[in-house]
Amino acid sequence: MKICLLLLSAALSGFVFATSxxxxxxxxxxxxxxxxxxxxxxxxxxxxxxxxxSNSPISRDLRNEVQRLLEDGLSNQEIETYLTNRYSxxxxxxxxxxxxxxLLWVSPLIILLVxxxxxxxxxxxxxxxxxxxxxxxxxxxxxxDLLSDEEDG
Amino acid sequence: MIRLALFVPLALFIGLxxxxxxxxxxxxxxxxxxxxxxxxxxxxxxxxxxxxxxxSEKDLIGEVALVNVWATWCYACRIEHPMLxxxxxxxxxxxxxxxxxxxxxxxxxxxxxxxxxxxxIFDVRGSLGLDLGVYGAPETYLIDATGVIRHRRVGVVDERxxxxxxxxxxxxxxxxxx
Numbered sequence: 001m002k003i004c005l006l007l008l009s010a011a012l013s014g015f016v017f018a019t020s021x022x023x024x025x026x027x028x029x030x031x032x033x034x035x036x037x038x039x040x041x042x043x044x045x046x047x048x049x050x051x052x053x054s055n056s057p058i059s060r061d062l063r064n065e066v067q068r069l070l071e072d073g074l075s076n077q078e079i080e081t082y083l084t085n086r087y088s089x090x091x092x093x094x095x096x097x098x099x100x101x102x103l104l105w106v107s108p109l110i111i112l113l114v115x116x117x118x119x120x121x122x123x124x125x126x127x128x129x130x131x132x133x134x135x136x137x138x139x140x141x142x143x144x145d146l147l148s149d150e151e152d153g
Numbered sequence: 154m155i156r157l158a159l160f161v162p163l164a165l166f167i168g169l170x171x172x173x174x175x176x177x178x179x180x181x182x183x184x185x186x187x188x189x190x191x192x193x194x195x196x197x198x199x200x201x202x203x204x205x206x207x208x209s210e211k212d213l214i215g216e217v218a219l220v221n222v223w224a225t226w227c228y229a230c231r232i233e234h235p236m237l238x239x240x241x242x243x244x245x246x247x248x249x250x251x252x253x254x255x256x257x258x259x260x261x262x263x264x265x266x267x268x269x270x271x272x273x274i275f276d277v278r279g280s281l282g283l284d285l286g287v288y289g290a291p292e293t294y295l296i297d298a299t300g301v302i303r304h305r306r307v308g309v310v311d312e313r314x315x316x317x318x319x320x321x322x323x324x325x326x327x328x329x330x331x
Binding site for chain 1: 181182184185186187188253279283284285286288289
């Protein structure tokens, strides 16, 4: 339980950090969209951090840019397009579904399907295997025979 | 038939291992370029040397050139600088993009280490850097005579990188432009 709490607080510490930066918006509805965007956009310099978690200079610049674009009245989609035109699809933690990424999107389904089939198959085999393991009536005798053979040899 | 089916997991495992092994060779810090094949973004910025006045993307057109993103706070730029001097001596046109820097120290840097740049764009707020998708200095762009970006290198350009990535393309573009 303690470990769970510790892990949870570690996982959430990024959000705490993100909100510690004071960002002012002319329209309060921008704040939620800003938070969503900076958690879904990836820092181009860091290996695996979003803009919210990273305090690298480039992330700070990009957070400011997201804020500016929001104030300019751009939609979330437009902001993502604006940034991918410059930094490529690398910065999207939620990549678009297109011919380059459809395998990425459907592979979990395929793996689930294959895994399900394997499990279904093996569990049915398991049932028939236990049935065939019932001990034949003369097995004691045979076992003794075999053991005595070995002792002789 | 059933016997063969037993090997399916092994085959899958080998396939997956091969795929992941190939992935190990890739440099994860390298981003796919969004701007290769695109026009150099438009901008209006003052030159690092104020006497050269305002610069725009039109000043980049007409000759095959390298655009090098640099700054005095960038340690790797220090390592790269002699290579740029050398390229300039070989007759390669190098244009500087002084990125989020301070004018005084940038000028001092060029006095101290030599100035390989035909001119340097002074991008103090990093606006052009953002349009280029700059995420770490130094970065070097090869642009053709019409101002289209043809190659991008993030990180230091040294002798090896120049030979492997730039030289042939540069010669080819140079030939096309004549």
